Amino acid sequence: MQVPVDLGLQAKPKGPDTLIDVRDMRIYYATTAGEAKVVDGVDLRIYRDEIFGVAGESGCGKSTFVEGLLRLIKLPGYIKSGTAQFFPKNVEGKEPDEPIDLLKISQQDMRKLRWKHIAYVPQGAMNALNPVMRIDDQIVDAIHAHVNMSRKDAIELMLKQLNMVGLPPYVANQYPHELSGGMKQRVTIASSISLSPDVLMADEPTTALDVNIQRIILQELKEIRERLGLTIVYVSHDMAVHAELADRMGIMYAGSVVEVGTTIDIFKRPLHPYTQGLIKSIPKIGGPRERLVGIPGLAPSPLAWPSGCKFHPRCSKAMDICRQVAPRLGVVEEGRQVACHLYETQPKVESENSERTLSEIKLHV
Amino acid sequence: MLLPALLEADNVTKSFMARRRPRVGVGQADTQRAGRVQNNLRDGMINAVDGVSLAIPAEPTLISLVGESGSGKTTLSRMLLGLEKPTTGTIRYRGKDIFKLSKEEWKVYRREVQAVFQDPYAIYNPFYHVEHVFKMAIKHFKLADNAEKARALMEEALRAVDLRPQDVLGRYPHQLSGGERQRIMLARIYMLKPRVIIADEPVSMIDAAVRTLFMNILLDFRDQYGISCLFITHNLSTAYYLGGQLVVLCQGKIVEQGDMDEVINNPRHNYTRQLLNAVPSGDPEKRWTTKLTLEELNAY
Ligand SMILES: Nc1ncnc2c1ncn2[C@@H]1O[C@H](COP(=O)(O)OP(=O)(O)OP(=O)(O)O)[C@@H](O)[C@H]1O
Ligand SMILES: Nc1ncnc2c1ncn2[C@@H]1O[C@H](COP(=O)(O)OP(=O)(O)O)[C@@H](O)[C@H]1O
Ligand code: SF4
Ligand SMILES: [Mg+2]
Ligand SMILES: [Mg+2]
Numbered sequence: 001m002q003v004p005v006d007l008g009l010q011a012k013p014k015g016p017d018t019l020i021d022v023r024d025m026r027i028y029y030a031t032t033a034g035e036a037k038v039v040d041g042v043d044l045r046i047y048r049d050e051i052f053g054v055a056g057e058s059g060c061g062k063s064t065f066v067e068g069l070l071r072l073i074k075l076p077g078y079i080k081s082g083t084a085q086f087f088p089k090n091v092e093g094k095e096p097d098e099p100i101d102l103l104k105i106s107q108q109d110m111r112k113l114r115w116k117h118i119a120y121v122p123q124g125a126m127n128a129l130n131p132v133m134r135i136d137d138q139i140v141d142a143i144h145a146h147v148n149m150s151r152k153d154a155i156e157l158m159l160k161q162l163n164m165v166g167l168p169p170y171v172a173n174q175y176p177h178e179l180s181g182g183m184k185q186r187v188t189i190a191s192s193i194s195l196s197p198d199v200l201m202a203d204e205p206t207t208a209l210d211v212n213i214q215r216i217i218l219q220e221l222k223e224i225r226e227r228l229g230l231t232i233v234y235v236s237h238d239m240a241v242h243a244e245l246a247d248r249m250g251i252m253y254a255g256s257v258v259e260v261g262t263t264i265d266i267f268k269r270p271l272h273p274y275t276q277g278l279i280k281s282i283p284k285i286g287g288p289r290e291r292l293v294g295i296p297g298l299a300p301s302p303l304a305w306p307s308g309c310k311f312h313p314r315c316s317k318a319m320d321i322c323r324q325v326a327p328r329l330g331v332v333e334e335g336r337q338v339a340c341h342l343y344e345t346q347p348k349v350e351s352e353n354s355e356r357t358l359s360e361i362k363l364h365v
Numbered sequence: 366m367l368l369p370a371l372l373e374a375d376n377v378t379k380s381f382m383a384r385r386r387p388r389v390g391v392g393q394a395d396t397q398r399a400g401r402v403q404n405n406l407r408d409g410m411i412n413a414v415d416g417v418s419l420a421i422p423a424e425p426t427l428i429s430l431v432g433e434s435g436s437g438k439t440t441l442s443r444m445l446l447g448l449e450k451p452t453t454g455t456i457r458y459r460g461k462d463i464f465k466l467s468k469e470e471w472k473v474y475r476r477e478v479q480a481v482f483q484d485p486y487a488i489y490n491p492f493y494h495v496e497h498v499f500k501m502a503i504k505h506f507k508l509a510d511n512a513e514k515a516r517a518l519m520e521e522a523l524r525a526v527d528l529r530p531q532d533v534l535g536r537y538p539h540q541l542s543g544g545e546r547q548r549i550m551l552a553r554i555y556m557l558k559p560r561v562i563i564a565d566e567p568v569s570m571i572d573a574a575v576r577t578l579f580m581n582i583l584l585d586f587r588d589q590y591g592i593s594c595l596f597i598t599h600n601l602s603t604a605y606y607l608g609g610q611l612v613v614l615c616q617g618k619i620v621e622q623g624d625m626d627e628v629i630n631n632p633r634h635n636y637t638r639q640l641l642n643a644v645p646s647g648d649p650e651k652r653w654t655t656k657l658t659l660e661e662l663n664a665y
Contacts, residue, residue: 244652281577291581298545301540
């Protein structure tokens with residue numbers, strides 16, 4: 001039995017800092033073997049100016065979730081249901097404070113938001129640079145596709161962006177194959193945010209890079225956030241990277257968010273048994289060499305999610321109710337949500353007045 | 366007397382005609398010196414591997430080979446696998462130059478030294494079920510003489526890597542996650558019972574939980590079946606977890622090697638220290654407090 005998720009929609013969705021408010025987002029793929037419920041009821045609120053980490057194992061739907069927000073889902077995939085209220089600054093022809101539902105607007109309106117208001121660095125983006133075009137032409141073309149600007153101004157903007165990530169001007173004259181992976185990825189990030197968007201969505205931007213380059217990119221993202229007041233949605237399966245970067249996190253499992261909290265809370269007191277497994281799997285350098293346990297079993301298939309709590313076949317704490325009733329994501333404590341029958345939760349997202357301010361949530365940089 | 370090494374690289378160098386790419390790009394302060402960097406972009410010979418000697422001993426051992434991207438790890442592993450000939454130096458298996466083995470000896474070497482790649486997607490045929498991967502190996506290496514025995518072998522191998530045969534055998538490669546594909550490669554290797562596994566960045570694309578399972582399998586393979594592994598990674602935390610020996614490669618040269626704990630607790634080379642410091646601690650209360658600059662990174 002599936003209990004419909006009620007997250008207190010009567011509560012006004014917009015808090016003081018809310019940038020994106022996602023409710024019950026579902027993205028399905030029609031396959032010959034049936035309907036794949038790849039994103040199956042995501043509830044999340046992302047605040048302005050925060051770095052929000054989206055974590056979860058491979059195949060849990062992280063990329064599809066972000067692609068959904070950007071309306072990049074291609075057939076046979078489709079948005080089954082849900083809302084994603086977006087509160088950008090200064091959108092032409094829109095009242096300030098009036099939200100835009102990213103899941104409902106036309107593709108034409110969406111194109112106006114991409115780059116200018118929502119920047120996106122897809123998984124493997126650095127390999128998607130056009131191999132036969134110089135970096136400068138690629139960035140200038142991309143800028144021109146989104147705003148009217150003289151070529152001279154566009155070039156100036158491009159050089160400013162390259163400088164921001166520590167790349168020298170000569171990089172502009174080069175072809176992608178003349179750059180290392182780390183340089184290509186920094187070009188991609190720098191150009192994606194050239195129009196000062198409200199939010200940058202970066203999908204596994206450092207997964208293919210080595211630890212040194214990863215460190216450089218994480219440092220740069222933090223600096224850019226501080227300098228530009230940019231909101232960053234950072235998608236990665238790597239919990240250690242989230243520990244380094246994220247202010248708050250959402251843990252995804254089998255197409256839904258199962259836990260949300262500040263990064264400190266998630267790491268120091270993980271509540272959901274799946275989150276606990278993720279934290280326990282992080283290898284540490286130095287100290288006693290203990291055998292880590294990992295999370296036994298296979299990730300389930302979106303074609304046939306397990307009944308009740310989708311984690312129950314792999315959960316050591318599963319009870320009878322877990323096999324039958326899907327737990328709802330609810331508030332366990334201030335700023336903390338979990339979807340698990342082990343906890344008593346309030347069935348709404350968060351109370352507006354008791355929200356912690358972002359400066360309290362943000363960790364030291 | 367020490368046992369002779371099972372597989373060894375003896376003073377091996379591999380040169381490529383290549384266009385040098387700047388590693389990271391210098392900072393803005395360095396733009397006046399951009400001309401110097403531009404010079405680096407000229408075509409020339411580079412030694413991807415430069416005078417490396419490395420031995421995988423006859424007794425079961427885990428050796429981690431670490432180094433940043435471009436340090437030569439893959440090139441070295443491809444030579445050890447016989448996929449690439451060294452420009453100078455020798456690769457020996459059981460004391461013999463692998464490029465001078467008889468047909469019979471070559472067959473033994475191909476079975477006893479097995480590879481796991483970063484994403485083994487490429488070696489799967491997308492049109493065949495996973496079962497096909499196992500059947501091909503069973504046929505090629507004559508592991509079973511009837512269908513029943515073959516089935517039993519496959520199932521045992523999958524259970525050894527924590528996979529349920531009924532869940533995976535009928536699936537197509539694209540229906541598996543990256544971690545599942547990696548574990549299936551290990552299951553195939555389990556059937557072959559090689560002496561050495563050469564694993565090139567096998568866990569960098571997979572999440573921590575699956576990574577843990579993967580590394581535990583390597584530990585079990587060593588302890589239960591005496592299978593050695595050369596484990597290649599850029600992340601010292603995964604290497605540390607395995608223990609054993611550590612070899613640090615920097616611009617094609619070994620700059621440090623020894624017992625894992627000794628090197629980690631007392632790194633002698635700055636490059637090793639840099640690699641160590643770049644591993645995120647995994648604790649939000651112990652974030653980096655210093656900054657790694659592009660200049661520091663360019664130093665190696
Ligand atoms: N076939 C080739 N032709 C030219 N240069 C090559 C070739 N193969 C490797 N190289 C160069 O040799 C150096 C070492 O490459 P290798 O791929 O072995 O490094 P690596 O440590 O495995 O790096 P990564 O972590 O990026 O895979 C690099 O500078 C690379 O560009
Ligand atoms: N075009 C598609 N058709 C069918 N299933 C898909 C398609 N794209 C993704 N999926 C499935 O959706 C799930 C989530 O994929 P993805 O969003 O890429 O996850 P992640 O980024 O977390 O690895 C996986 O099970 C994947 O197999
Ligand atoms: S709801 Fe039950 S099965 Fe699901 S995580 Fe909680 S205890 Fe485990
Ligand atoms: Mg993804
Ligand atoms: Mg490599």
